[in-house]
Amino acid sequence: MESVGHSGVEYDKVGQDYFEKRQLKRGAAGWLLLVGLGVAYVISGDYAGWNFGLAQGGWGGLFIASILMATMYTCMCFALAELATIAPTAGGGYGFARRAFGPWGGFLCGIAILIEYAIAPAAIAVFIGAYCNSLFGIDGWIVYLAFYVVFLGIHLYGAGEALRLIFAITALAVVALIVFVVTMIPYFDTNNLFDIAVTDAAGASPFLPFGYLGIWAAIPYAIWFFLAIEGVPLAAEETNDPKRDLPRGLIGGILVLLAFCALILTLGPGGAGADALKDSGNPLVAALESPKVFGGPTWVSRFVNFVGLAGLIASFFSIIYGYSRLVFAMSRAGYLPRALSLTSGRKTPYVALIVPGIIGFLLSLSGQGDLLILIAVFGATVSYVMMMASHIALRIREPNLDRPYRTPGGILTSGIALILACVAVVAGFLVDPRVIIGAAVVYAIFIAYFALYSRHHLVAAAPGEEEPF
Numbered sequence: 314m315e316s317v318g319h320s321g322v323e324y325d326k327v328g329q330d331y332f333e334k335r336q337l338k339r340g341a342a343g344w345l346l347l348v349g350l351g352v353a354y355v356i357s358g359d360y361a362g363w364n365f366g367l368a369q370g371g372w373g374g375l376f377i378a379s380i381l382m383a384t385m386y387t388c389m390c391f392a393l394a395e396l397a398t399i400a401p402t403a404g405g406g407y408g409f410a411r412r413a414f415g416p417w418g419g420f421l422c423g424i425a426i427l428i429e430y431a432i433a434p435a436a437i438a439v440f441i442g443a444y445c446n447s448l449f450g451i452d453g454w455i456v457y458l459a460f461y462v463v464f465l466g467i468h469l470y471g472a473g474e475a476l477r478l479i480f481a482i483t484a485l486a487v488v489a490l491i492v493f494v495v496t497m498i499p500y501f502d503t504n505n506l507f508d509i510a511v512t513d514a515a516g517a518s519p520f521l522p523f524g525y526l527g528i529w530a531a532i533p534y535a536i537w538f539f540l541a542i543e544g545v546p547l548a549a550e551e552t553n554d555p556k557r558d559l560p561r562g563l564i565g566g567i568l569v570l571l572a573f574c575a576l577i578l579t580l581g582p583g584g585a586g587a588d589a590l591k592d593s594g595n596p597l598v599a600a601l602e603s604p605k606v607f608g609g610p611t612w613v614s615r616f617v618n619f620v621g622l623a624g625l626i627a628s629f630f631s632i633i634y635g636y637s638r639l640v641f642a643m644s645r646a647g648y649l650p651r652a653l654s655l656t657s658g659r660k661t662p663y664v665a666l667i668v669p670g671i672i673g674f675l676l677s678l679s680g681q682g683d684l685l686i687l688i689a690v691f692g693a694t695v696s697y698v699m700m701m702a703s704h705i706a707l708r709i710r711e712p713n714l715d716r717p718y719r720t721p722g723g724i725l726t727s728g729i730a731l732i733l734a735c736v737a738v739v740a741g742f743l744v745d746p747r748v749i750i751g752a753a754v755v756y757a758i759f760i761a762y763f764a765l766y767s768r769h770h771l772v773a774a775a776p777g778e779e780e781p782f
Contacts, residue, residue, distance in 0.1 A: 322416045324773035325647070331772070335645045335654045337550045337638075337662070344558035344565070347545055349480035350631055351566020354541035356486050357628030359577050360597055360621045361440040365683050366534030367591035369744060370527030372506040372582050373520035377528045378535035379578055383571055385733035386539040389697060390567040391720045392704040392727040394560035397546040398717040399707065400777060401555035404642030405546040406700045408777045413703035413710075416648075416768060419777070422699040423643050424759045426543075428692030428752060430636035431669045433541060434461075435676040436685035437629040443594035443682075444622045457677040464630045465670050468637065469663055476548075479631050486624030487569075489617050493597050494576045496613050500584035500606050508586045532740035533690040538574040540693055541628070542566050543700070544635035550776070556717040594682065597621055633670065640665035646775035648767055684748050691741050691752040697734035701727045 366375035396409040404411070404419075406426050411419025438457040446452035468475045507519040514524030521527055545562045549555045577597075582590055585603035593599040598621065601607055601614035641662035644654035657663045676685065704727040707714060720726050741749045771778065 322768040322771050324771045324778070326773045332645075332775075335641070335656055335662075336660055337641070337656065343553050344561035346476050346480055347548060347552065347558055347562025348565035348569070349483050350476065350548060350634070351542050351545045351562055352487070352569050353479045353483040353627040353631035354544050354635065355539055355566075355570050355628060356483060356490075356573075357437050357440065357625045358537035358540060359490055359573050360486075360624040361443070361594060362436070362537040362682070362686055363534055363578070364581070364590045364593055364596040365686070366531035366537075367509065367582065367587045369523065369534065370529075370531030371509045371520070371522035372587040373518075374523060374527035375531040375535060376578065378531040379538060379574060381733055382532060382535040382539060382737070383574060385697070385730050385737070386542060387567055387571065388722075388726045388730035389701060389734075390542060390563045391722070392701060392730060393543055393546060394563045394718050395716055395720040396700065396704055396707070397549065397559040397563070398556045399714060401546070401549035401552075401559065402642055402776045404639060404646075404777055405544065405549070406696050406703075407639065407643055407648075408546075409703045410699045411777050413706040414699075416771060417763075418699065418703070420643075420648050420763045420768075421760070422696050422703075423639065423648060424756060424763075425692045425696035425699065426639055427636065427643075427669075427759075428756065429689045429696065430541070430544065430632055430639060430692075431673055432676060432685055432689040432692065434629050434632050434636075434670075435673040435679075436682045436689060437625055437632070438673070438677040439680055439682035439685065440594060441622065441625045441629065442680075444598075444618060444625060447595055447598060448618055448622065453680075454678055457674055460626070460629060461670055461674045464626070464633060465666055467630070468633055468666050469657070469661055470659065475630070475634060476551075479627060479634070482623050482630065483627040485620055486627050489620035489624065490573055490577070492613065492620075493601070493617050494580055496601065497580040497584040497606070501580055502583065502605075505583050505586040505605065509588045509591065526743065529736075529740045530743045532737050533687055533744055536690050536693065536737060537686060538578075539567070539570055540689065541632055541635065542570060543693075543697070544632070547635045547638040550638075560718040595621075633666065636669050637662050637665040640669060642777070645772065646778050647771040648763065651772070684745065687741055687744055687748045688752045690737070691749050692756075694734055694737040694741065695756075698731060698738065701731035701734060705731065 400408040400412050402408040407423030410422035442452040442456045509522045511522045516525040552558045581600045585600035590596045598618045641654045643649045653665050705724045
């Protein structure tokens with residue numbers, strides 16, 4: 314195996330058989346499935362997680378945080394739509410940063426996304442447990458393990474089958490959200506939004522019961538309305554026409570999510586009261602069964618509870634897809650251990666599915682869904698900073714690069730997303746600095762692995778590595 318050096322890294326030249334053992338199934342997804350994938354990544358955030366922001370900032374704090382994050386994600390999706398047509402590989406953001414900033418940039422961005430995508434399913438598994446407990450009286454490790462085993466198994470069977478099942482489950486979850494929205498409209502009262510007791514914090518008011526800092530502290534939970542939509546480009550190598558389908562998938566997905574964010578945030582607390590939902594692991598059902606709405610279980614709350622489980626499953630299922638493709642791409646190029654990119658006879662990256670799945674299951678045993686959210690958000694926001702910086706750098710350095718899709722507003726759009734992403738990185742420290750510091754330590758361990766080992770063993774001619782930085 315021959316090695317060649319380049320810009321602080323070394324490449325190994327491998328034979329064609331290396332890549333023959335590492336192939337995904339092209340043509341498994343069209344643009345409509347990508348819209349469904351984008352919504353599926355995120356839809357669990359409408360069912361659980363966002364409401365913890367009420368405990369940090371009150372309704373007003375979460376409302377302002379949600380507007381800021383909605384702006385960030387909308388601008389970011391337009392920028393990612395352009396980047397996805399420049400570098401359509403299974404690595405998504407890792408590939409964008411690799412093109413803009415070289416191997417070091419690609420690795421730093423890729424690991425940040427990996428932290429997000431490996432942790433998010435663990436958080437969702439905890440919320441699935443809460444829903445199963447209210448439905449069947451069963452919770453804990455046996456629920457987490459069952460869901461990991463079943464849905465990893467479906468992914469191992471095949472990408473096309475998994476994506477179609479994701480789409481079907483997501484459609485069912487959307488129906489339940491619509492039922493919730495329509496049911497809550499008659500019970501909406503603006504006074505319910507402001508029923509959290511006002512503290513003595515600076516700037517505190519009924520609108521901002523925890524003061525100005527509450528806005529910052531609510532940001533990680535506002536992100537839960539949109540977290541992981543950026544994973545659509547991870548399907549690039551299994552898409553019919555990446556340069557056409559990826560922008561449609563990203564933009565279509567964010568439009569659906571914006572609508573649900575506005576409706577859930579307004580009608581949930583507006584019907585049941587913000588105070589009643591701020592600590593719930595199952596906020597939509599808690600809203601329907603609250604004294605201000607039905608006052609107990611009804612067929613509507615049972616329906617939303619039962620089908621709401623589909624929303625959590627959709628995100629759980631789809632983010633497993635996302636992390637496997639990221640790990641596959643980084644492993645194939647040598648940034649992570651190469652064995653992780655082996656694919657089966659059905660062209661599924663089975664090692665990249667199973668290994669992070671085991672880690673996620675072990676993390677879910679903590680039962681701390683809200684803290685796991687913070688870790689996932691840390692990885693996500695760091696990757697957002699790098700991806701938006703990549704968009705700006707490529708616009709400046711390579712203005713004549715072929716861009717089948719161009720971001721409306723150019724670097725102004727990605728610049729807005731970059732500034733808001735920097736704000737979001739800082740916001741995580743306000744909620745629980747220990748969690749973020751712990752995530753940063755894990756990030757540092759990965760960096761040490763790259764610095765000491767894998768940068769000396771990257772794979773020449775891997776997708777995304779053909780054009781040197």
